Amino acid sequence: MMLVVGVVGQIAGTVAASAPTFLIPYLHLQEGLPLARAGALASAPLIGTMLTLVLWGVVVDRFGERLAMSAGLAVAAVAVLASATTDGYVALGLWWVLLGVGAASTNSASGRLVVGWFGPERRGTAMGIRQTALPLGVGLSAVIVPPLAAGPGLVTALLVVGTVAAVATVLSALLVVDPPRPDRQVARTDGLLDNPYRRRQGLWRIHAASALLVVPQYTVWTFMLVWLIDTRGWAPVAAGALVFSAQLLGAAGRIAAGWWTDRAGSRLRPMRLVAVGAVVVMVLLGALESTSLAVTVILVASVVTVVDNGMAFTAVAEIGGPFWSGRAMGMQNTGQYLAAAAVPPGVGAIIAGPGYAWAFALVAVFPLLAVPLVPVRAERPVADR
Structure with missing residues (x-):
């Protein structure tokens, strides 16, 4: 169950973070945005992700996987849904930066779920399954986003992506169980708290x-x-x-x-x-x-x-x-x-x-x-x- 929830959370985060990339054709061809500017706008989630990956790791280490994944996916969902109703490309880019911040949480949180709940003799296989969430999320975003943007429009595409992130948020909050950790005093004695x-x-x-x-x-x-x-x-x-x-x-x-x-x-x-x-x-x-x-x-x-x-x-x-x-x-x-x-x-x-x-x-x-x-x-x- 923890592997399934971790994979679903990672897929949802990847779908959300990848969505702006697959909106480049819409922004360039239908909205008339220069290709360079459309590409720069689509890279906004990557900026948010790169700046906060380690910070989300600190949250996972201090407060647990459930809080980190649920909070991060909630931030991603809010950012995507808000970007669907915003005016102006600057505001859109800022919301997408925040989207990247939220999506970054799933990297460490879902990885820790696998490491915490699977023993070393099965951990590699479980992590391999978890790693499939990245290409599957990109592929799913590629299937969903362009046709929605080209048909119903940008707002509909973003609302669907935001809904995916929102559903994953609820599943994470309800189903994720933090793996057991040693008592901190015992861990300090054993050197597990050392850098x-x-x-x-x-x-x-x-x-x-x-x-x-x-x-x-x-x-x-x-x-x-x-x-x-x-x-x-x-x-x-x-x-x-x-x-x-x-x-x-x-x-x-x-x-x-x-x-x-x-x-x-x-x-x-x-x-x-x-x-x-x-x-x-x-x-x-x-x-x-x-x-x-x-x-x-x-x-x-x-x-x-x-x-x-x-x-x-x-x-x-x-x-x-x-x-x-x-x-x-x-x-x-x-x-x-x-x-x-x-x-x-x-x-x-x-x-x-x-x-x-x-x-x-x-x-x-x-x-x-x-x-x-x-x-x-x-x-x-x-x-x-």
């Missing part, structure tokens, strides 16, 4: 490796659609269908990766192997970009480049412990968001110059740098987690 960033340097290395591994992931996510249309000659509908299929494959890959870490008794050894796989697949994509095999390779890349997320997220939560994992997961996501934000302009500049093949191949440098950063030797045995 893990001071006693376990491996956390910083996982954050750094994960930020590097986000670069190939977001390269594939960001440019796969335009690459299929621009260089392969695919129709937009067919290209969109393949991108959606890639998201589903990535979701299945996250579950399989979590199961793998449970069977291996390790999060970080599989993560290092996945980093090596990301190097290989991006080099192959660059080398075969102009051939008929490129579409198959980019589908493989869409899976390989995302499966490390759950591995790293679970490892960070386990190292952080019951009183620091919220903040640790917040730091993890913040680093990934910052790296992801640099992908569109950076990789886009390479594509505009040497082209897609060089861009895909050069991106392989980032997972290559991540391989030695993964702190495999510092990983604790499963029994100690």
Whole structure:
């Protein structure tokens, strides 16, 4: 039940935070907003999310998962519903920043539910299932928002998204049960209240490796659609269908990766192997970009480049412990968001110059740098987690 509620909450937060992105065509084509301004407006939730991920982690650590998830989704619901009735793009952008603030709560809260309620021998698989909420939320937002905006209009689209967040708020408030934590006095004696960033340097290395591994992931996510249309000659509908299929494959890959870490008794050894796989697949994509095999390779890349997320997220939560994992997961996501934000302009500049093949191949440098950063030797045995 806690896994289901956590996934639903994460999906609702992702649907809400992704909605402005899928409103870009409406804002640009029907409202006449310049594309640059429409894109900047759609990035408003990302600003709110990046600024508050760690703060929500503190709320989770201090006050529990139920309060954090319910309060955050309530903020997101209010922000979306208010934006549906606001006048002016400045006010709309401010409401969407607040939307990102609220949606950010689900990252740490739903992750902590999984870590708190599942033992280490099943935790990887459960976290893999939880991680599917991200691509599923993006896919659901892509299905709901554009047709509603193009038909009934912007207000209807935002009201529907706000209702989804409101329903998830009620479910979280009614159904979430905070996982048990040790007594604080006992935890202090056992060192569980100590700052893990001071006693376990491996956390910083996982954050750094994960930020590097986000670069190939977001390269594939960001440019796969335009690459299929621009260089392969695919129709937009067919290209969109393949991108959606890639998201589903990535979701299945996250579950399989979590199961793998449970069977291996390790999060970080599989993560290092996945980093090596990301190097290989991006080099192959660059080398075969102009051939008929490129579409198959980019589908493989869409899976390989995302499966490390759950591995790293679970490892960070386990190292952080019951009183620091919220903040640790917040730091993890913040680093990934910052790296992801640099992908569109950076990789886009390479594509505009040497082209897609060089861009895909050069991106392989980032997972290559991540391989030695993964702190495999510092990983604790499963029994100690």
